[in-house]
Amino acid sequence: MFLKSRLAHLTKLDSNSYQILIENGRGYKWRPGQHVFLRFKGLRLLDSHPFSISTTTESGEGMKFIVVPKDGLTKAHFTELDRQIELNKQVYIDGPYGGTFRDVTKFDKIVLVASGSGVTATIPFLSYISQLHQQGSPLADNLKCINFIWVVRNQSDVAWFQDELIKCQEILGRKLHLDIRVCHFPDQVENPAGTKVDLEKSMDSETMVNIPAFPVTYGKPKIAQILNSLKTSLSRRNIFICSGSPTILGQVSQTVSDLQYLIFNNDLRHTGVEEVYLHTENFSW
Known part of the structure; x- marks a missing residue:
């Protein structure tokens, strides 16, 4: 997942949040409660930011993230979305990590x-x-x-x-x-x-x-x-x-x-x- 970039679709939800959606076309799996680190191509390429995956593998929706912008990467995204509402970006995925140790x-x-x-x-x-x-x-x-x-x-x-x-x-x-x-x-x-x-x-x-x-x-x-x-x-x-x-x-x-x-x-x-x-x-x- 880390070596090849994938397409991420960013959508502004309201005045204080946006959504990132990455389609799961390669059969990747993750468990509830896990997170990944995302590194976006062309925008702060060296910055890697953790995001919790809000969907399940079984849902078939892909990886969805709800983001409330703060500083750095998320603020830069939101500034762009203020102008366009929707964006497509190439992203590198590192993970998944975390989750519960118990079933x-x-x-x-x-x-x-x-x-x-x-x-x-x-x-x-x-x-x-x-x-x-x-x-x-x-x-x-x-x-x-x-x-x-x-x-x-x-x-x-x-x-x-x-x-x-x-x-x-x-x-x-x-x-x-x-x-x-x-x-x-x-x-x-x-x-x-x-x-x-x-x-x-x-x-x-x-x-x-x-x-x-x-x-x-x-x-x-x-x-x-x-x-x-x-x-x-x-x-x-x-x-x-x-x-x-x-x-x-x-x-x-x-x-x-x-x-x-x-x-x-x-x-x-x-x-x-x-x-x-x-x-x-x-x-x-």
Whole structure:
């Protein structure tokens, strides 16, 4: 993958993000949660930037990346996209790397936590399990529940994966619990009835509104409180996968560590919890 360049299609999504799509015409494989390093021909050729792959090999979509531009390479891309909206570039791929050391299909409960574009490291796990479930694979038999928690700044960010989330919800049904948290209140939001709902609330409060796709909760989320609310629904074997800012990673790590006490003296407490496993991805790059 590293020695020969491939075609990457870049598309501007909104005022703060863009998408990179590389078709998978050579049968390359990767696992959910893995990332690659991309080196673009003709633009900062010596710069190599890590990107989490937001698709699965089985989806047939190729490698897709959602990028929130910062400095350097991603800022240069976005400046170009401001002028053209779509671009084609030759890219060298190094990888894939990373991912979990554990097979997620061996767990009864999967909790996926992400902030912002860190969702590109968690959405593939949800897609992978949905594909197994749709195919009737016995690998999906262990699954009892998936909690998908995603914290974004603005409601428009949800559009990055709204179609994929709707599709997974249709496939998994009650096994999937979506929890979308939007930090910034919009002036108005449209409800399923087509009318506008004013949201003049404090940023420290929370308000749930049903948009046509799924419920969205507005307000600054308390991650520890959200995860602790799952304590009574933990299964025998549980895996938490988190990708996001250092703040989110710290809060999730501490809370999961606290939940691990349920494993000890299980015979006395009758919690039924035998494992609480944590995998994190640092998305500060």
